[in-house]
Amino acid sequence: MLWETVQLAQREIRRNVLRSSLTILGIVIGVAAVIALVTLGRGATLQVTEQIASLGSNLLQVRPGQGFHGPGGASASADPFRSEDAEALSREIPGIRAVAPVTSRSTQAIYGNLNWSTSVTGSTNDYLTARDWPLQSGRSFSDSELRAGSAVCLLGATVKKELFGNMDPLGASIRLEKLSCQVVGVLQAKGQSSFGSDQDDFILIPLRTMQRRIAGNNDVSSIFISARDRATIDKTKEDINKLLRERRHITAGQEDNFNVRDMQEIMATLTGTTKILTTLLGAVAAVSLLVGGIGIMNIMLVSVTERTREIGIRLAIGALGSEVLLQFLVEAVVLSTFGGVVGIILGLSGAALAARALAMPFVLSPQIVVVAFLFSAAVGVIFGYFPARQAARLDPIEALRHE
Amino acid sequence: MNESAATITKPTPLLIELRGVTKIYGSGAAAMSALRGIDLHIDQGDFVAIMGPSGSGKSTCMNILGCLDTPTDGDFFFEGVEVGRMNRDKRALLRRHYLGFVFQGYNLLNRTSALENVELPLIYRGVPRAARRARAQAALAAVGLAGWENHTPGELSGGQQQRVAIARAIVTEPRVLLADEPTGNLDTARSREVMELITTFNREHDLTVLMVTHEPEMAAYAKRQVHFLDGLIVPGPNQGGDA
Ligand SMILES: Nc1ncnc2c1ncn2[C@@H]1O[C@H](COP(=O)(O)OP(=O)(O)OP(=O)(O)O)[C@@H](O)[C@H]1O
Ligand SMILES: [Mg+2]
Numbered sequence: 001m002l003w004e005t006v007q008l009a010q011r012e013i014r015r016n017v018l019r020s021s022l023t024i025l026g027i028v029i030g031v032a033a034v035i036a037l038v039t040l041g042r043g044a045t046l047q048v049t050e051q052i053a054s055l056g057s058n059l060l061q062v063r064p065g066q067g068f069h070g071p072g073g074a075s076a077s078a079d080p081f082r083s084e085d086a087e088a089l090s091r092e093i094p095g096i097r098a099v100a101p102v103t104s105r106s107t108q109a110i111y112g113n114l115n116w117s118t119s120v121t122g123s124t125n126d127y128l129t130a131r132d133w134p135l136q137s138g139r140s141f142s143d144s145e146l147r148a149g150s151a152v153c154l155l156g157a158t159v160k161k162e163l164f165g166n167m168d169p170l171g172a173s174i175r176l177e178k179l180s181c182q183v184v185g186v187l188q189a190k191g192q193s194s195f196g197s198d199q200d201d202f203i204l205i206p207l208r209t210m211q212r213r214i215a216g217n218n219d220v221s222s223i224f225i226s227a228r229d230r231a232t233i234d235k236t237k238e239d240i241n242k243l244l245r246e247r248r249h250i251t252a253g254q255e256d257n258f259n260v261r262d263m264q265e266i267m268a269t270l271t272g273t274t275k276i277l278t279t280l281l282g283a284v285a286a287v288s289l290l291v292g293g294i295g296i297m298n299i300m301l302v303s304v305t306e307r308t309r310e311i312g313i314r315l316a317i318g319a320l321g322s323e324v325l326l327q328f329l330v331e332a333v334v335l336s337t338f339g340g341v342v343g344i345i346l347g348l349s350g351a352a353l354a355a356r357a358l359a360m361p362f363v364l365s366p367q368i369v370v371v372a373f374l375f376s377a378a379v380g381v382i383f384g385y386f387p388a389r390q391a392a393r394l395d396p397i398e399a400l401r402h403e
Numbered sequence: 404m405n406e407s408a409a410t411i412t413k414p415t416p417l418l419i420e421l422r423g424v425t426k427i428y429g430s431g432a433a434a435m436s437a438l439r440g441i442d443l444h445i446d447q448g449d450f451v452a453i454m455g456p457s458g459s460g461k462s463t464c465m466n467i468l469g470c471l472d473t474p475t476d477g478d479f480f481f482e483g484v485e486v487g488r489m490n491r492d493k494r495a496l497l498r499r500h501y502l503g504f505v506f507q508g509y510n511l512l513n514r515t516s517a518l519e520n521v522e523l524p525l526i527y528r529g530v531p532r533a534a535r536r537a538r539a540q541a542a543l544a545a546v547g548l549a550g551w552e553n554h555t556p557g558e559l560s561g562g563q564q565q566r567v568a569i570a571r572a573i574v575t576e577p578r579v580l581l582a583d584e585p586t587g588n589l590d591t592a593r594s595r596e597v598m599e600l601i602t603t604f605n606r607e608h609d610l611t612v613l614m615v616t617h618e619p620e621m622a623a624y625a626k627r628q629v630h631f632l633d634g635l636i637v638p639g640p641n642q643g644g645d646a
Contacts, residue, residue, distance in 0.1 A: 318500070
């Protein structure tokens with residue numbers, strides 16, 4: 001009986017293809033929007049989550065200058081740090097796991113006749129600890145290399161690929177500006193950073209080497225710190241602040257001339273923004289579904305009026321009110337779920353295209369597809385019920401007289 | 404006319420009994436008495452023509468007999484069971500299982516083939532598809548429409564449409580066929596065809612028929628006639644009526 005009713009509904013719907021298509025347009029748009037947004041939103045969230053993980057756990061970055069200057073932003077004209085600042089931090093603050101003084105600059109790396117522009121960072125092995133960055137092959141720097149400022153380097157995955165392809169770079173010598181240095185290790189690939197830059201396009205050399213042989217001064221442009229515990233990170237930040245103010249001779253009342261950034265906090269803010277955006281657009285989509293539902297209700301009411309005589313015939317022949325109700329309800333649900341299916345297909349293809357265009361991961365979530373389908377069916381039930389009840393309550397004698 | 408001869412000479416089981424049935428439309432000052440106390444006995448296998456002037460209550464009575472409407476007062480027994488005050492669903496089930504309807508305006512589903520129109524009551528009876536098809540085809544053949552199964556009402560003449568309607572009414576093998584002016588829209592030749600058909604079902608299948616008609620020629624096909632006037636059953640113009 002139910003299957004018969006579904007078939008009947010399909011036939012009624014096909015009788016008026018244009019009207020049916022226009023009726024379900026609202027549902028199609030609503031569902032497509034929900035599906036596309038949620039799929040893209042999940043992709044974005046996944047991306048951000050991966051980036052948070054790739055930053056290193058509980059990473060704090062201390063830079064000279066005030067406030068947050070954005071990615072690679074200029075840090076005003078405040079004094080740079082010294083290696084001693086980093087040593088003091090690791091010595092005096094208990095909540096710290098690793099402290100890595102860092103100085104970076106962009107440079108050309110040359111191997112044989114290959115030339116690759118990348119960035120070179122001078123730091124210590126703590127840099128790798130702070131950023132949870134394991135080696136793929138070779139070794140990290142030895143204490144004597146760090147102390148002496150030896151010409152050794154670790155390659156990021158991208159640099160390794162560009163200069164060496166599939167060859168083993170260990171032991172080879174590359175040239176960084178005037179410095180010829182020996183490759184002692186290769187880092188594991190980390191992928192893109194939150195700001196779209198390639199984290200693996202990078203060469204690490206001992207800080208001393210950087211200061212003496214490339215930069216020509218003893219400046220430390222920023223300090224990477226890995227806090228021991230997320231729970232006490234605020235206290236750790238405070239301690240860092242206090243110590244650095246002391247060391248930089250900032251008197252009470254004077255503003256900091258450095259800033260401590262919590263990378264995960266920044267990421268969390270980004271994720272939050274994505275969430276708000278998804279919620280907002282989801283609300284728009286919900287409104288669209290509501291409008292679609294009203295469209296279905298409207299067309300079903302018209303249909304009941306148009307088919308009053310048919311309803312009269314069915315009732316006279318012995319159809320129960322509930323059977324007529326079911327017939328119209330099924331018709332509304334078939335309409336709305338069809339709209340839902342079309343919307344799901346459109347939404348997923350739209351999301352796939354957008355994900356490709358935005359270089360974002362495409363995360364197909366089966367739950368949201370099921371939810372969208374059930375939701376569109378529910379729209380049919382909710383908005384089809386009233387017209388269907390109208391039909392079921394018709395008086396057969398009156399309905400048969402209807403022209 | 405000797406339409407009452409059969410009922411008098413051969414006692415048959417009582418199928419339908421109306422006792423003091425009244426029907427009042429509206430209420431208060433606008434109240435309108437369409438039936439004012441109808442007593443009627445109809446036996447299994449009877450063929451009754453209901454006649455009377457316009458507005459005399461024929462259709463009102465047919466609607467009550469067809470369980471489409473309920474009497475305001477009085478009793479309506481179907482096979483000894485009081486059905487006049489049954490609820491909507493119970494009356495629908497009575498119609499589904501015991502009654503067949505033919506209307507003046509055919510009342511077929513548009514844009515739906517003759518075969519599917521005839522299948523319709525079987526769907527509500529839950530007859531499986533194959534059996535349904537076969538029975539509908541047999542019913543169409545019985546009304547002389549073999550070969551017209553796939554035509555929609557729009558492609559059929561009035562007479563053919565009414566025959567499809569008859570096929571739809573008898574396909575469930577009902578106990579009673581109710582026909583309100585079944586020939587009202589047809590010319591004389593088509594009307595006779597329809598009447599021959601109904602008479603055949605009455606005779607050969609012991610189908611009880613209640614038919615409203617204005618035309619004495621069509622009423623003559625019935626076994627007896629009942630005359631309505633102002634909501635009451637009256638003796639007919641030629642003393643042919645009997646309640
Ligand atoms: N739904 C209704 N509401 C109010 N009055 C009604 C209704 N149906 C019928 N009537 C009135 O009841 C009376 C009987 O009507 P009915 O339709 O039974 O007459 P009829 O004998 O079938 O007439 P006709 O030969 O014209 O079909 C008429 O006066 C009619 O106006
Ligand atoms: Mg009438």
